[in-house]
Every structure is written in C-alpha cells, then in structure tokens.
Amino acid sequence: MISMASHEDLIEDNLLLPHEINNQRNRKVKATFLHKIKAFFVKNWKIILLLFVILLLISCTIIIPISILKDKTKNISSQCDEYGKKIVETALKGTEAYSRLATMCTLFGNRLSGTQALENTIDWIQEQMINDGLENVHTDNVSVTHWVRGNEYAHMTAPYYKKLNMLGLGGSISTGGINITAQVIVVNSFDELDQVQSQVPGKIVLFNAVFTNYSSTVQYRASGAVAAAKYGAVASLIRSVTPYSLGTPHTGGMYYQDGVKQIPAAALTLEDSDLIQGLVNFNKSVTIQLYMEAQTLPNAISRNVMGQITGSEYPDQVVVIGGHIDSWDVGQGAMDDGGGVMVSWEAVRLIKALGIKPKRTIRVVAWTNEENGAAGGQNYAALYKNETFFSIETDGGATTPLGFSVTSSSKTLSALSTIAEHVLKPIGSTSVTEGEVGTDNSFLVDQGVPGAQLVTNMTQYFWFHHSEGDAIDKMDPVQMDQCVGTMAAMALCIANFNGNLP
Numbered sequence: 001m002i003s004m005a006s007h008e009d010l011i012e013d014n015l016l017l018p019h020e021i022n023n024q025r026n027r028k029v030k031a032t033f034l035h036k037i038k039a040f041f042v043k044n045w046k047i048i049l050l051l052f053v054i055l056l057l058i059s060c061t062i063i064i065p066i067s068i069l070k071d072k073t074k075n076i077s078s079q080c081d082e083y084g085k086k087i088v089e090t091a092l093k094g095t096e097a098y099s100r101l102a103t104m105c106t107l108f109g110n111r112l113s114g115t116q117a118l119e120n121t122i123d124w125i126q127e128q129m130i131n132d133g134l135e136n137v138h139t140d141n142v143s144v145t146h147w148v149r150g151n152e153y154a155h156m157t158a159p160y161y162k163k164l165n166m167l168g169l170g171g172s173i174s175t176g177g178i179n180i181t182a183q184v185i186v187v188n189s190f191d192e193l194d195q196v197q198s199q200v201p202g203k204i205v206l207f208n209a210v211f212t213n214y215s216s217t218v219q220y221r222a223s224g225a226v227a228a229a230k231y232g233a234v235a236s237l238i239r240s241v242t243p244y245s246l247g248t249p250h251t252g253g254m255y256y257q258d259g260v261k262q263i264p265a266a267a268l269t270l271e272d273s274d275l276i277q278g279l280v281n282f283n284k285s286v287t288i289q290l291y292m293e294a295q296t297l298p299n300a301i302s303r304n305v306m307g308q309i310t311g312s313e314y315p316d317q318v319v320v321i322g323g324h325i326d327s328w329d330v331g332q333g334a335m336d337d338g339g340g341v342m343v344s345w346e347a348v349r350l351i352k353a354l355g356i357k358p359k360r361t362i363r364v365v366a367w368t369n370e371e372n373g374a375a376g377g378q379n380y381a382a383l384y385k386n387e388t389f390f391s392i393e394t395d396g397g398a399t400t401p402l403g404f405s406v407t408s409s410s411k412t413l414s415a416l417s418t419i420a421e422h423v424l425k426p427i428g429s430t431s432v433t434e435g436e437v438g439t440d441n442s443f444l445v446d447q448g449v450p451g452a453q454l455v456t457n458m459t460q461y462f463w464f465h466h467s468e469g470d471a472i473d474k475m476d477p478v479q480m481d482q483c484v485g486t487m488a489a490m491a492l493c494i495a496n497f498n499g500n501l502p
C-alpha cells in the first residue's frame with residue numbers, strides 16, 4: 001500500500017519538478033518571516049502603539065498647521081512680506097504726518113462744513129498731493145449742511161450766580177434773539193425723564209448722564225432735545241459726552257424730529273452738570289439763563305479731495321484709505337480727524353516715495369462733512385462704489401494703532417489677520433477683529449464693499465473729542481508714524497492680494 005508521500009520524501013525521491021521545489025522553499029521562508037513579524041508585534045505592541053501616537057502628534061502639531069498656513073497665505077502676495085516690512089521699517093524711522101498736521105492746524109484752524117477755512121484746507125491738500133506726485137488728484141463737489149454757531153452763553157442765575165462753560169450742539173436752533181430763563185429739571189436717563197414728565201413743561205431739562213461708552217452716552221446729545229420737547233421743555237442741556245473734563249464743554253451733532261417742536265440744545269461741562277445735580281439734590285431750585293444765535297443756513301458746496309498711486313495690474317480696482325477733513329468749530333480738529341487724514345495721506349506718499357508700484361490702485365480720500373451730515377462719504381460711495389476693492393477709514397485719533405476692525409466675509413477677515421501677523425508685528429498693530437468700519441466708510445460697506453477701520457488706543461480720545469482741547473498738542477509724532485506704517489503696509493498687501501478677496 002502506498003501511503004501519501006510527504007513533500008520531503010518527494011523531494012528526496014526527486015519526484016518534484018525543480019520550480020515546484022523552489023516554490024515550496026519560498027513558502028516555508030515566507031511562513032517563518034510572517035511568524036516572526038507576528039511575534040514581534042505581539043511582543044512589542046505597547047512600543048508600536050506609542051510610536052504611532054507620537055507620529056500622530058507630530059503630524060497634528062507640525063504638518064497640519066503648515067498646510068493650513070499654506071492655504072491661508074496662498075493669496076497673500078510674496079511682495080507683501082518684502083514691501084510690508086520695508087514700509088513699516090521706514091515709517092518707524094519717522095514720517096511727515098505730524099509736521100503736516102501741525103502745519104494744517106496752524107494755518108487753517110478748525111474746519112466746519114460751510115466755512116472758508118475748510119475749503120482753504122482742501123485747496124492746500126490738493127496742492128500738496130500734486131507736489132507729492134500723486135496721480136488723479138482731484139476734488140468732487142458735495143452739497144453740505146451749513147450750520148453756524150454765532151454768539152452764545154449760559155449762566156446759572158439761582159440759587160447763586162455762576163457763568164457756565166457751554167457749547168451749543170451742532171444743528172441746534174437759536175434762542176430766538178432772547179435769553180431763555182427757566183428752572184432746571186435734572187434727569188440721568190430717558191426713563192427718568194418719562195417719570196417726571198408732568199414737571200417738564202416750561203423747564204430746561206439737563207440730561208446728566210455719566211459717560212459709560214460713546215455709543216450709549218451720545219444718545220442724549222443726539223436726541224435729548226426731541227425727548228425733552230415732547231414733554232414741553234423750553235431748552236435741552238446735556239452733560240458733555242466725555243469721561244473726563246478740565247472745564248471744557250464738548251459739542252457734536254443733534255437732531256430734530258418732524259412733528260416735534262424744535263428747542264435749543266447745548267452741552268455743559270461735567271463740573272457744572274455735577275454742581276447743578278448737587279444743588280437739586282439739596283432741594284435747591286436752579287435757574288439757568290441761556291442765549292444762542294445758532295442757525296442753519298442754506299447748504300454750501302464743499303469737496304472730497306483725493307489722490308492715488310495707480311495700480312500696475314488692476315488700475316480700476318481701488319483700495320481706499322482715508323479720514324474726514326471737516327471738524328467741529330472748536331479746537332483744531334487735530335485728533336478728529338485731521339490726524340486720520342494725515343496718516344492716510346502719508347501712507348500713500350510713503351509707498352510712492354519708496355518706489356513701490358502696487359498691483360491695484362491705492363487712493364487716499366479726505367471726506368468732507370462727516371461731523372454734521374456725512375454727505376462726503378455718501379457722495380464718494382455713490383460715485384466710486386463699483387471700483388472699490390477695499391476701504392479703510394481712520395477716525396479714532398491717530399494714536400497708538402492696535403489693528404483693524406473689519407466688516408467682510410470671515411475669510412477676508414482671516415486673510416487680513418494673516419497679513420497683519422506677517423508685517424505689523426514690529427508695530428504691534430496685529431489685532432484684526434470683526435467690527436465697525438467708520439461713518440464715511442459705512443456708505444461703501446453697506447453696499448457690500450469689504451471695509452475696515454484703523455483701531456487705535458482711544459483711552460483719552462473722548463477727553464478732547466469735539467472740544468477746544470482737540471489741538472495739535474494732544475498728538476504724538478511717534479504714534480502717528482506707527483499709524484502710517486500700519487495703514488500703508490495693510491493697504492499695500494491688500495492692493496497686491498492674489499485674486500479676489502475671499
């Protein structure tokens with residue numbers, strides 16, 4: 001009986017073909033190898049798992065961020081780094097922003113819409129822009145509100161006499177050629193006014209609302225007169241919209257409402273507002289005598305003024321940077337917003353002086369009439385909305401720049417943030433957050449143009465805002481240079497952006 005022969009027997013007996021012998025050997029070798037690997041894994045599984053985890057961590061911490069960064073920076077021009085750094089470096093060595101602002105404030109003073117001083121300033125800017133070698137320097141006519149202050153005063157006549165430092169609010173009517181003399185009723189809010197409405201007829205209402213932040217507190221300046229007039233007040237006063245005072249009243253725009261009687265409106269100092277409040281707290285009857293000649297004349301013609309560096313590849317796509325050239329009729333409008341105009345203008349001049357040719361046009365605009373009408377911003381948006389690629393306004397005092405607040409898609413915001421990280425670290429102005437873009441800019445942004453506002457350290461801004469204190473002595477050349485570098489580098493990197501903004 002022949003049993004089944006083993007492979008070895010067959011080999012030995014030479015009964016297998018040569019290639020079958022080789023296959024058989026290979027299988028044996030393979031089986032042994034697989035067995036060894038399996039044994040290795042079983043024995044060292046902990047080490048292998050650890051190595052795997054380490055590899056995973058490495059890929060998470062290095063490879064993934066690199067790929068994200070690559071994706072984030074793919075639209076940012078390679079020239080952004082080179083030119084941006086050059087711009088920042090040059091700006092920090094010193095610019096002409098402060099000296100130009102000082103010249104403007106000294107030669108022309110404050111610049112309320114409708115005044116010759118504003119128009120003379122605009123002529124001077126236009127002339128200087130041409131001297132700087134900017135292109136397409138021109139002005140566009142804008143019909144603006146023409147409010148004039150005239151003579152004005154306020155006195156406390158009871159319980160004792162005191163001259164009150166006051167400023168009529170922009171847009172207010174006069175007291176009709178007479179003194180308005182009436183008892184004062186003090187409230188701290190609109191709610192409080194509602195509660196005492198029966199006592200309001202024939203009185204002067206003083207809104208003594210302590211400054212919390214500008215947007216909350218400014219409502220008493222803007223619409224206090226309407227609220228007081230609805231209950232029969234003869235005039236409306238406000239505690240100035242500022243957190244700090246050296247006896248200075250602060251003006252600003254106020255508005256009437258159709259169908260509500262117009263009454264004169266003015267601002268008192270924090271000191272006098274607290275004094276009147278204190279007397280009322282002692283149950284003293286306080287009487288104020290108010291005289292104002294304020295009136296609104298027929299509209300005047302003012303102008304937006306602008307100049308540019310025309311883009312080398314996309315001349316019809318414009319990156320706008322600017323501020324407003326008008327101011328209130330007190331102080332010099334150095335912080336608000338002469339400084340903003342100067343740092344924007346100097347940013348464009350600096351790019352030009354460095355011989356940098358941006359791919360898109362970079363245009364500096366000085367908008368007119370921001371303070372009492374914003375007709376300049378509206379006019380600009382109506383004319384140039386379609387060509388505006390991006391728009392940056394600065395109207396926060398041109399003090400230490402912190403970054404930008406942006407209204408755009410989140411991807412554009414993220415691109416701007418990457419640009420800031422790339423080039424603005426030496427200045428420290430790398431904060432890019434979602435937020436408001438400024439009044440003049442808002443007319444572009446409301447129509448879908450992406451825009452931003454330079455964010456500055458505004459700790460002391462409202463101390464001087466709209467007061468006699470807003471003069472050149474409050475400005476700092478180094479801080480202005482930092483604003484120039486920030487505006488110029490950001491504008492250049494946006495102008496050289498590869499492709500459309502995401």
Ligand SMILES: [Zn+2]
Binds near residue numbers: 324336337370
């Ligand atoms: Zn302003």
